[in-house]
Every structure is written in C-alpha cells, then in structure tokens.
Amino acid sequence: MIRRNQARRRWRTVAIAITAAGALALGYLATTAAAKSHDDVTLRVSLFGDFGYHDLYKQFEQAHPGVTIKEEIQSYPDHHSALAQHLATGAGAADVEAIEVGFIAQYASTPQNFVDLREFGANGMKSRWLPWKYQQAVARNGAVIGLGTDVGSLAICYRRDLFQKAGLPSQRDAVSKLWPTWQGFLNAAQRFQAKAPKGVKFIDSGSNLYNAIVAQLSPAYYDASGKVILPSNPKVKGAWDLTMQAISKGTDAGHSAFSNDWNTGFKKGTFATVTCPAWMMGYIQGQAPATKGKWDIAAIPGGGGNWGGSFLAVPKQSSNTDMAVELAKFLTSPAAETYVFKQTGNLPSQPALLKSAAVQGFKNPFFNNAPVGQIFATSALRLKPQILGPHQGDFQNAVSQAIQRVEQGKQSPDKSWGQFLKDVKRLS
Amino acid sequence: MWTVRGTVELNSQASEVGSGGAAAVALPARSRLRTRLRRLDSKVSPYAYIFPFFAVFGVFGVFPLGYTAWVSLTDRTLLNPVSHWVALDNYTELLHDSYFWNAVENTIAIGLISMVPQLALALVIAHVLNTKLHARTLFRMGILLPQVTSLVAVGLIFAQLFSADYGLVNYVLNQFGISNVDWEAGRLSSWVALSVMVMWRWTGYNALIYLAAMQAIPDDLYEAAAVDGARRWRQFFHITIPMLRPTIIFTVIVSTIGSLQLFTEPYLFQPNNRGLATGGSGRQYQTVTMYLYENAFGSSQFRFGYAAAIAWCLVLLIAVISIFNFLVIRRIRSAE
Numbered sequence A: 001m002i003r004r005n006q007a008r009r010r011w012r013t014v015a016i017a018i019t020a021a022g023a024l025a026l027g028y029l030a031t032t033a034a035a036k037s038h039d040d041v042t043l044r045v046s047l048f049g050d051f052g053y054h055d056l057y058k059q060f061e062q063a064h065p066g067v068t069i070k071e072e073i074q075s076y077p078d079h080h081s082a083l084a085q086h087l088a089t090g091a092g093a094a095d096v097e098a099i100e101v102g103f104i105a106q107y108a109s110t111p112q113n114f115v116d117l118r119e120f121g122a123n124g125m126k127s128r129w130l131p132w133k134y135q136q137a138v139a140r141n142g143a144v145i146g147l148g149t150d151v152g153s154l155a156i157c158y159r160r161d162l163f164q165k166a167g168l169p170s171q172r173d174a175v176s177k178l179w180p181t182w183q184g185f186l187n188a189a190q191r192f193q194a195k196a197p198k199g200v201k202f203i204d205s206g207s208n209l210y211n212a213i214v215a216q217l218s219p220a221y222y223d224a225s226g227k228v229i230l231p232s233n234p235k236v237k238g239a240w241d242l243t244m245q246a247i248s249k250g251t252d253a254g255h256s257a258f259s260n261d262w263n264t265g266f267k268k269g270t271f272a273t274v275t276c277p278a279w280m281m282g283y284i285q286g287q288a289p290a291t292k293g294k295w296d297i298a299a300i301p302g303g304g305g306n307w308g309g310s311f312l313a314v315p316k317q318s319s320n321t322d323m324a325v326e327l328a329k330f331l332t333s334p335a336a337e338t339y340v341f342k343q344t345g346n347l348p349s350q351p352a353l354l355k356s357a358a359v360q361g362f363k364n365p366f367f368n369n370a371p372v373g374q375i376f377a378t379s380a381l382r383l384k385p386q387i388l389g390p391h392q393g394d395f396q397n398a399v400s401q402a403i404q405r406v407e408q409g410k411q412s413p414d415k416s417w418g419q420f421l422k423d424v425k426r427l428s
Numbered sequence B: 001m002w003t004v005r006g007t008v009e010l011n012s013q014a015s016e017v018g019s020g021g022a023a024a025v026a027l028p029a030r031s032r033l034r035t036r037l038r039r040l041d042s043k044v045s046p047y048a049y050i051f052p053f054f055a056v057f058g059v060f061g062v063f064p065l066g067y068t069a070w071v072s073l074t075d076r077t078l079l080n081p082v083s084h085w086v087a088l089d090n091y092t093e094l095l096h097d098s099y100f101w102n103a104v105e106n107t108i109a110i111g112l113i114s115m116v117p118q119l120a121l122a123l124v125i126a127h128v129l130n131t132k133l134h135a136r137t138l139f140r141m142g143i144l145l146p147q148v149t150s151l152v153a154v155g156l157i158f159a160q161l162f163s164a165d166y167g168l169v170n171y172v173l174n175q176f177g178i179s180n181v182d183w184e185a186g187r188l189s190s191w192v193a194l195s196v197m198v199m200w201r202w203t204g205y206n207a208l209i210y211l212a213a214m215q216a217i218p219d220d221l222y223e224a225a226a227v228d229g230a231r232r233w234r235q236f237f238h239i240t241i242p243m244l245r246p247t248i249i250f251t252v253i254v255s256t257i258g259s260l261q262l263f264t265e266p267y268l269f270q271p272n273n274r275g276l277a278t279g280g281s282g283r284q285y286q287t288v289t290m291y292l293y294e295n296a297f298g299s300s301q302f303r304f305g306y307a308a309a310i311a312w313c314l315v316l317l318i319a320v321i322s323i324f325n326f327l328v329i330r331r332i333r334s335a336e
Helices: A002-037 A054-063 A076-089 A101-108 A122-128 A131-136 A160-165 A172-178 A182-194 A206-215 A234-248 A260-268 A280-287 A321-331 A334-344 A351-355 A372-381 A392-407 A413-427 B002-020 B029-071 B089-095 B098-129 B136-142 B151-161 B168-175 B187-215 B219-227 B232-243 B245-260 B264-269 B288-298 B304-329
Strands: A041-047 A067-073 A096-100 A147-159 A201-203 A271-277 A295-298 A306-313
Touching (some): A041 A076, A041 A321, A054 A067, A054 A321, A054 A334, A076 A096, A096 A101, A096 A321, A131 A147, A147 A160, A147 A334, A147 A372, A172 A182, A172 A295, A182 A201, A182 A234, A201 A206, A206 A234, A206 A271, A260 A280, A271 A306, A351 A372, A392 A413, B029 B304, B098 B136, B098 B232, B098 B245, B098 B288, B098 B304, B136 B187, B151 B168, B151 B187, B187 B232, B187 B245, B187 B264, B232 B245, B264 B288, B288 B304
Parallel strands (some): A041 A067, A041 A096, A201 A271
Antiparallel strands (some): A096 A306, A147 A306
C-alpha cells in the first residue's frame, strides 16, 4: 500500500513537471508572439569605442515610439573578431554594427552577410559622402554594405611648450611651414633633438610616422585590380626608409602605439609630436587631461591623408532590418555627423559638412583653440583616396612590428624589411 | 530481441523463486509486470544516471574534438561558408612553418622556466606550512589568494610592473644600479617575466595540494626517522618527497598541460593591445595557443582550417610531453 502511494506520488510529480514545462513553453511562445505582433523593438548597436551617439539614440527613440536602443562597446580587435564569428555562425550579431576601415574590404568581400543598402535608397544618398568613402563599402557585386561615419584625416599634434624649450617656432602657422615635406619634418626633428629637454623625443612611435606617410600614397599596398603591389612599390619602401632615418638619428621615442608606455608618454610629455587623425584628439584628451592647452595642431607634411574612420552596417541576421537601416541612416545623417564631431572630434565624412560653417568654425580649447574644424576638413577635402584591400589591416600590423624590431634593436632595418616582406607574402 | 531476452530472464527468475518456496507458484500478471520493470530498472537506470554527463561531455567535449579534426582537413575560413577538402595540406604547411616551431619553442621554454621553480617553491612552502606556525589557517588561506584573482587583472597589472620605461620592476632594479630592462622586447627577459606571472598565480595552489598530501603522511614515519637521528631536511628528502610521489606526478602533469595552453598572460603582456597575438614584435613570446588565436581570429584571414590543425598538433604535443614527464617523475624513489 505504501509502495503504491509512492508510485502514485511519483506519477503525480511527473505529471506536474510535464504540465509545468508545457505551460512554460506555451508562455514563451505567447510572449514572443506578443512581442512580434506589438511595436516594441529593441535595436542593438555594437561599436568599438564611444562614438558619441548617446543623445542621438534618445532622439531616435522619441521619433520612433516603441523602439529601444541598446549600445554594446567592445575593444577594437574583440569587436571585429566577434562580428566575424557572429556572421559565421549566423546568430548573435547586433542590428547595427560598426566596421573600421581596416576591416571594411574584408567584410565587403562577403556581401551576402549584410543588408544591401541599395535596396534602401543608398544610391540616392551617394552624393552626400566623399566619393572614396562611399566606394570603400561597395562590394565587388555592387552591393553597398555600410554607410560612412567619420574619416580620420590627418594633421600633426605637437606640444607647444616643448617646441619652445627646444628653440623651435611654436605658432601653428610657423610650425606648418617647418615641414612642407616629410624630409622637412625629419629635419625639424633633428633641430628639435639637438636642444631637446632631457628624456624628450620628437616622434612618439616610428609606426605612427610610417602610417602617416603611407596614408598619403596612392596606390600603396593594392593596385586598382586588387593585386598586392606592396613589395614592388618604391614609395612604400621610401616611407620605410624615412622612418628608419628618424630612428637612426635618435629622434624616435620608439613606443608601440596604444601601449601603456605610449599612454604614459602623453601624460609625462616624453614626445613632442603625434600623428593626428581627427579621432586622435579625443584619445589625447582622454589620456592626458592635465596637458590641456599645451597641445596645438599643425598641418601634415605632404598634404592630406586618411587613417581610420568607420562605417555602420546592418547584418542580414538582424530581426528588424527595416528599423536597423533606419537607425544607421539616422546616425550617419548630416545632422548626426555634425553633432558627433562637436562631441568627440570625429570628423564627418560628407563634403557638404566639411565645408559647413559648423565644422569649419569649430575650435578646440584643449589644443590651444586651434581651428581643428578647418585644419582637418581641409586635409580631408585635399585627400587622394587610397585603394584598400582585404588584408590592409594585417599588413599594417606586420609593418608596425617590423618597425618595432628596429626600434628595439633586435634587427637591422634591412633584415626587418625582409621579414616584413615574407609576412606580406604569407598574409596575402 | 529485447522483449525475448526479458521474458527468458523473467522465466528463469520465476522458476528460481518457485523452487525456493511454495509461496508463489503462479505469479499474478500485475506483479510479474512489476518484476519485469524492476529488472529493467536495475539494468537500464545506471546508464540513465550517467547519461547526462556523457551527453554533456559528448556535446561539449567529443563533438568539438571531432569537428575540429574535420575542419583541420579543410580550408575553412570564418567568413566564407564554402570550404574545400584539402586533406593534410594544413598539417604539411604547419610542419614547415617556422613561426609555429618558434611558438612551440617559446611555450616549452616558458613552461620549464615557470614550472620547475614553481613546484620546488610550492614544496618548500607546503613543508613550512605543515609545521606548527602561529596563525596557520591565515597563511594557508593567504597563499591561495592569487588563485582567486582575475587572470585578466593579473595580466594587465604585471604588464605594467614589467613596463620598460615606467615599470615598478625596473624602478627597483635601478635602485641597485641596474639599468632599465625592456622586459617585453627581449626573448629571455620576456620568458622570465611571463614565468613570474604564472608562478605568482599557481605556486600557492600547488603548495596547498602538497600540504594536503603531507598531512596524510603518518606521523610514526617521522618519529621513527627522528629516533634514527634524521634531521628535518633529511626527513623532508627521504620521507616527505617519496611519500608525495603520486601528488607530485599529478601536479607536474596538470602544470604541464596548463603551461602548454598558456594564453592570457602573454596575450595581455603585448603592449599594443590592438588584438595582436604575435607575442611581441619578433614573436619572442608567442605561445602555441597564441599562434592558434592569431590564425583563427587575430588577423583578417580567419583561417579556421589552419588553426584547427594547430589545435590538434597541440593535443599531440601535450600528450607526448605529459607521457615524457610521467616517465621521468615516476623515477622518484617510491616510499615502499
């Protein structure tokens, strides 16, 4: 009798469990069905840094009742490899994904993963963007996978106080005149070094110098047919040789960009110049807020150039592509890009904005009230576009390491260049 | 088949019962069913109980292993859904890849530099903690503290301590008249720095395992030795270490596996944290797992096939080195 009771009890438990599981499943179905039928939409935006979008999200949410926007920020490398994983596994990508220019060619080579923005009128808006910026997000089959956010047009950020101490001119126009060419820049470096305060170098990092020179080349690593021409391009070797010259003359602090020592260098003032894409302004302010007013900005030797800048793309796996595209369009609209520029210093990628009074007239108190809008916008408008290829970012990483090997005294310039060329062969 | 065998067994059981006593000559159908169920229960339910473990292990252990093996035979990349069978091409390429062998060399070197002093130190610490100290529990808890620290925090903090220009380690060395060492840039210096990180984290853990084993050694062995005139250190070498042999084998194998999979510390040691997993400008401290990561995620190539091949070579490497270590450590004279 007791046993029978136990058995009955067991059956009862099982029955309850099954009912509960069923109820849960039904409840889940009911809620998801409700969510789908209702207008409540959550859009996830995945970025690799603060893009200055917070207030813009609020505007968008107000204009579209029922929409909630969630921002997710990861580090630059984590963000891009996570996106690749999410695309590969077919789940997990956000509704709007930022893609940096170093990765855009790679993602554009698999356009089937992204919403083709031509279906949402991208062609009609084409004239908004700098033509080369728009073109970078166009796949071989013509699909438009991303809308341009900012460009990283180039200038040189320099420490006025250190220039004064070393007996160099410190007014930005006079400083710009010091270096119409990169050779002029290196001559100024040697002049500075001769009378520099103890422990201070002219250049922060050899790879930053090299990046700036190469950013102005067209073509640099790839030719128009998409072939890797890096090893045979004399201009790339020229940029390398100039960098080696800067190192051998002792004008280079030899930091690895974005390293702890480099960050500390900003705070302690152990280098006098930094290659400055527009977005670098925000980085310097973040690293060394106490140096406010000591910095200024001069023109880049050799004319314009681009380093960095991003795109917003909508993965096909987004559950609400219409609204996601709407948001991407909104965040890259002229009004939004102007707003972001004032917030963070990220330069708009649209010529009408670059010429607008709002950008041209903008001055930055951190950089001694330099007319940063005018400096960066001029540089962006003068820029010769570069042909990018899928492994652009990898080559850049490999050459940074090659330069570091020389800076650390591990290899001779020739040997390091040889190893770099081998890396390029492996990577391409 | 099942039912047939079931009835046969049931019949034989029934006849046994029948021969045992006259009580149940004809079993009622109901209780026969119950017996059959109970029979089934005792046969099947053990498998049912262990099934969850093997299901989870199958899904998260065996399947990934097999899948990785399959991927390693293709040219699969992360972004490209179409992959082709390349047979052993990835493995052939790997065997001729100087960066891979460099990574193997680094991994083994860092493993050796960290493991040998680490386990020796752990033994000594355990020995000290095994004596009658004041606040013994406090010390015993204390040595485990590094273990609960987040690995990422360890990596970041140590990277700063060993920083070339403003690091604390160099500052201290300067006080003794030694000029700045660029820890990260040099081959041997970066190995030493990384070994310090590993040791800092794992010495206490191993010490605690040794301590537990030491407490299981019977006291009369020591008493007998003391009577024979053996001093403390002699007791340590002739009683403690031989008695700890199985424990030492365990810790050596576990640390070997751990050090061959070293990733987070060297990954975070790289000053330029833009996702590079090259282990320094000259790959001076790139470990095998870092090289795997570099191929799978660290560049825009996303070479999954090649990374999978590296993973399988790492498995082989771990197996070979573990067996080698086992054979060496077994030579410690046993207590018997």
